[in-house]
Amino acid sequence: MHATVLHGPRDIRLEQVDDATLVEPTDAIVRVVAACVCGSDLWPYRGVKPTPEPTRIGHELVGIVEEVGADVRTVRPGRFVIAPFVFSDGTCVHCAHGIHTSCVAGGVFGTGPSRSTGRPIDGCQAEYVTIPQADGTLVALDEVPDDHLVPGLLTLSDVLATGHHAALAARVTAGATVAVVGDGAVGLSGVIAAKRLGAERIVVFSRHADRQALAREFGATDVVESRGRDGARELKELLDGIGADGVLECVGTEESMAQAIASTRPGGMVGYVGVPHGDGGLSLQRMFGTNVGVAGGVAPARAYIPELLPDVLDGTIDPGRVFDRTFALADVADAYRAMDERTAIKALLRP
Numbered sequence: 001m002h003a004t005v006l007h008g009p010r011d012i013r014l015e016q017v018d019d020a021t022l023v024e025p026t027d028a029i030v031r032v033v034a035a036c037v038c039g040s041d042l043w044p045y046r047g048v049k050p051t052p053e054p055t056r057i058g059h060e061l062v063g064i065v066e067e068v069g070a071d072v073r074t075v076r077p078g079r080f081v082i083a084p085f086v087f088s089d090g091t092c093v094h095c096a097h098g099i100h101t102s103c104v105a106g107g108v109f110g111t112g113p114s115r116s117t118g119r120p121i122d123g124c125q126a127e128y129v130t131i132p133q134a135d136g137t138l139v140a141l142d143e144v145p146d147d148h149l150v151p152g153l154l155t156l157s158d159v160l161a162t163g164h165h166a167a168l169a170a171r172v173t174a175g176a177t178v179a180v181v182g183d184g185a186v187g188l189s190g191v192i193a194a195k196r197l198g199a200e201r202i203v204v205f206s207r208h209a210d211r212q213a214l215a216r217e218f219g220a221t222d223v224v225e226s227r228g229r230d231g232a233r234e235l236k237e238l239l240d241g242i243g244a245d246g247v248l249e250c251v252g253t254e255e256s257m258a259q260a261i262a263s264t265r266p267g268g269m270v271g272y273v274g275v276p277h278g279d280g281g282l283s284l285q286r287m288f289g290t291n292v293g294v295a296g297g298v299a300p301a302r303a304y305i306p307e308l309l310p311d312v313l314d315g316t317i318d319p320g321r322v323f324d325r326t327f328a329l330a331d332v333a334d335a336y337r338a339m340d341e342r343t344a345i346k347a348l349l350r351p
């Protein structure tokens, strides 16, 4: 079988690797129908995060179950499944609280061996993937979906769930005014999530015409092209002079966090899902003075899939449109280059 392996900065290859196997009786093997490149994959790709040894990469997939271990009860061979980017047992105290990303038996696909057990964990940009904790991790559909639904279903692995997490953390409710910092696939998914939760005004910060257009189709009502303090000032002018009730921070830099906090009205909330780089740039003094709150973190996608899945299946939302380019898995290096050079919002991979 073939899988994507990152060797070092901008050195990524599809390689022949050992076939996926059942390592533990709770594992399942899934044949990948679609995978993709995440913005967070670009950190190790660019060498910002070091890759000390060749590492299988990718953490989003949908596919067909090929084989299950003796202890797997809820998924059977032939079923179409969605795998969130973190595997989890679904039974521990953290899973019970809906924070599957902290599962005591969990881990992230495509980041190297498990930190707790040392067992190798596959990356999802591959032909086949071994899924640990299959019962807790995988969400099986009743039937194999029509192919046009595959991109939307794949967003449940990560970006749509992450945008939803940002909107919940920002306490978006019906009638709310919302701002979204970041016009990548997560920010655009945040627009979908805010609209779905009933936001009345959704302002997206974006300088890219194609992303602005997609954001508007997803439900954004306004676009602000300026950034930083200028951007926050323009946003406030749009929203009664006070700022947004909730702001979705979908980038992860100190600048984007500062912009998000400056765009929030007194008493409002920032929901942050951008992977923080640096210390996040939080100004506790500013937060104290304005009662602006900050919540969020890594999205427990597994917790949200059951709620979001019906809306994807019936076409209420169409998050698959964040994939603006599709590559064969064999061309995975081109997919990374397109993401790196921003000629793709999000690249879909088809084995």
Ligand SMILES: [Zn+2]
Pocket: 088, 089, 090, 091, 092, 093, 094, 095, 096, 100, 102, 103, 104, 105, 106
């Ligand atoms: Zn758990």
